[in-house]
Amino acid sequence: MPEGHTVHRLARTFAELFAGQVLAVSSPQGRFAAGAALLDGTRLVASRAWGKQLFLGFADPSVGSGGPRSDDDLRWLRVHLGLYGAWTFAGDGSAAVVHAIGAPRRRIGERDSVPAGPLASLPAAGDDWAPPAPRGAVRVRLVGEHAVADLTGPTACEVVPADEVRAVEARLGPDPIRDDPAPAGGPDRFVTAVRCSRTTVGQLLMNQDVVAGVGNIYRAEVLFRAGLDPLTLGKDVPAETLRGIWDDLVVLMRDGATTGAIVTTRPQDREPDGATSPGAPSRPGTGRAGVRQNTDGTAGAVPADQAFYVYHRDGLPCRVCGTPVLMKDLAARKLYWCPTCQR
Numbered sequence: 484m485p486e487g488h489t490v491h492r493l494a495r496t497f498a499e500l501f502a503g504q505v506l507a508v509s510s511p512q513g514r515f516a517a518g519a520a521l522l523d524g525t526r527l528v529a530s531r532a533w534g535k536q537l538f539l540g541f542a543d544p545s546v547g548s549g550g551p552r553s554d555d556d557l558r559w560l561r562v563h564l565g566l567y568g569a570w571t572f573a574g575d576g577s578a579a580v581v582h583a584i585g586a587p588r589r590r591i592g593e594r595d596s597v598p599a600g601p602l603a604s605l606p607a608a609g610d611d612w613a614p615p616a617p618r619g620a621v622r623v624r625l626v627g628e629h630a631v632a633d634l635t636g637p638t639a640c641e642v643v644p645a646d647e648v649r650a651v652e653a654r655l656g657p658d659p660i661r662d663d664p665a666p667a668g669g670p671d672r673f674v675t676a677v678r679c680s681r682t683t684v685g686q687l688l689m690n691q692d693v694v695a696g697v698g699n700i701y702r703a704e705v706l707f708r709a710g711l712d713p714l715t716l717g718k719d720v721p722a723e724t725l726r727g728i729w730d731d732l733v734v735l736m737r738d739g740a741t742t743g744a745i746v747t748t749r750p751q752d753r754e755p756d757g758a759t760s761p762g763a764p765s766r767p768g769t770g771r772a773g774v775r776q777n778t779d780g781t782a783g784a785v786p787a788d789q790a791f792y793v794y795h796r797d798g799l800p801c802r803v804c805g806t807p808v809l810m811k812d813l814a815a816r817k818l819y820w821c822p823t824c825q826r
Contacts, residue, residue, distance in 0.1 A: 484566050485585050487696020488739030490532040491660050493570060493584050497530040497539060500630040505544045507626040511617040518642040519623055521558060529557060533652050534695025537562040554645040565638025574630040575612040655695040659732040660740050670729040677717040677725050684720050685713030686814050703794040703819040704747035705731050712825045713818055746790045752802045753789040793819040
């Protein structure tokens, strides 16, 4: 499932490609036909993320791209990608366009961007252009002046009023990427929620009501960086440790939102460990596909096989102490940790 930094990148992508434009909205698959009809011909004026929830706000086109408006004046498209959802993009060549953000599950963040300049399958920038035909079961398609966005496989895709948007945001925990944590209460609410619980901290970090946007990768990595056993009960974790975890999430997740890649290792710990070379499809001796980053092959980027301390590294030596990394199932998700560094 895409983690919160990915959804924030989606919100920024929609703002860059479509903000202020009157969009043609359709449902090639047909399952969102009624919702698409409500949004077709309206103007995209807001794009924001909270945790793993994406909200796109649409206004009546007569208002104008810069006119005053409140959330209550808008129709909102709420999207949760879930395990299999993804947005794919194409453009007329006038600007760089991210190809896809979301699935496939082995990829973290978006796939390679399409560079600026005329695309092979589309007319040159400035000419009339037609978006490529939908591929797969496209739930909703947004077509703007210079780009098209297709959504496939989401867990949630619905048109909602502003009060439902506020209700969803109020249920979610604070989001480390957002600059305005209210109404979720920011780090204080996070600390209180964890310390009031007898559930393990490893489970609590995956609870979107406790902290929004954290997924399996950030969960494993931030606990390692804190030296905290993921099976520690929430009530037993010191408040100062939790505040340190929150501060670390702010840095790591905002960096992920900026770069599109999750990198949690410190430079001094990025030593070769026998894993595959950057971009290789599998780990030697495991028969499993390796985790890929959208920055694979980019000059100067941290190779995917050196980006994490413990995630997907079970059986490999800890980068800090050399103890084999452990893995177990916890609440139907894989949990990774070092039994020596995390006590």
